Amino acid sequence: MSLDALLSLSHQLGREERRLAILGEGNTSMRHDAETFTVKASGSNLATLSAPGTATCRFDKLIPLLSAESMTDAAVDEALFAARVSTEMKKPSVEAIFHAYLLTLPGVNYVGHTHPIAVNSLLCSKHARTFAQRRLFPDEIVCCGVESVFVPYTDPGLKLSQAIKAATEDYIKRLSRPPRVILLENHGLIALGAAPEAVLAATLMAVKAAEIFGGASAASGGAEPVFLTPAQVERIAGRPDEHYRQKALGL
Numbered sequence: 001m002s003l004d005a006l007l008s009l010s011h012q013l014g015r016e017e018r019r020l021a022i023l024g025e026g027n028t029s030m031r032h033d034a035e036t037f038t039v040k041a042s043g044s045n046l047a048t049l050s051a052p053g054t055a056t057c058r059f060d061k062l063i064p065l066l067s068a069e070s071m072t073d074a075a076v077d078e079a080l081f082a083a084r085v086s087t088e089m090k091k092p093s094v095e096a097i098f099h100a101y102l103l104t105l106p107g108v109n110y111v112g113h114t115h116p117i118a119v120n121s122l123l124c125s126k127h128a129r130t131f132a133q134r135r136l137f138p139d140e141i142v143c144c145g146v147e148s149v150f151v152p153y154t155d156p157g158l159k160l161s162q163a164i165k166a167a168t169e170d171y172i173k174r175l176s177r178p179p180r181v182i183l184l185e186n187h188g189l190i191a192l193g194a195a196p197e198a199v200l201a202a203t204l205m206a207v208k209a210a211e212i213f214g215g216a217s218a219a220s221g222g223a224e225p226v227f228l229t230p231a232q233v234e235r236i237a238g239r240p241d242e243h244y245r246q247k248a249l250g251l
């Protein structure tokens with residue numbers, strides 16, 4: 001895995017964010033091996049990310065924070081600086097803690113976190129949990145999984161990373177598979193995958209699904225859209241031809 005793959009994924013996701021991005025919003029990461037990963041540095045912009053705008057960190061410096069009872073913001077900052085493999089690197093994004101956790105899940109090598117307008121329009125509405133739990137059309141299942149993890153609004157930083165870990169563990173226990181998409185109420189989405197293509201596809205498909213959700217709801221006079229049934233969702237998820245497509249598409 002090369003850093004170029006991460007930079008290219010960042011630029012593509014950054015284009016999605018760019019329209020209204022004023023803070024260089026969103027962040028990305030990739031796993032190198034069992035010990036280290038690279039994450040966007042704090043203050044860098046996804047759409048123009050280059051190697052100096054990233055930070056390579058050690059998992060073993062950040063994973064223990066996930067079980068910390070409570071830490072001051074200053075102590076979290078100190079841990080982020082201490083996690084870098086070289087002091088010449090910039091400070092990792094505060095969201096590096098959840099990137100570290102997600103990159104330890106089986107089959108996850110890349111993570112992308114964005115705040116797309118269409119997705120956040122639903123995550124800032126009463127439909128947020130329903131959008132995470134239900135599915136509207138077959139390709140949404142192929143790219144985003146049978147369900148997304150839903151995380152109720154949590155203060156960004158360590159608390160959010162801990163909430164993401166708890167919700168993801170529940171999901172894996174219940175569905176016996178890692179998620180492809182995690183939705184953060186009033187905040188944004190996280191996509192995970194073995195390859196950059198999977199992260200990009202899950203992000204773009206979640207944006208498409210959010211737009212369709214809004215359109216279907218408007219077409220029904222503001223009522224909920226017509227969802228696929230759980231049996232229809234499982235049927236798509238279990239189809240060998242869809243598994244073949246997933247493999248061929250690098251998902």
Ligand SMILES: [Zn+2]
Nearest residue numbers: 026113187188
């Ligand atoms: Zn965020």
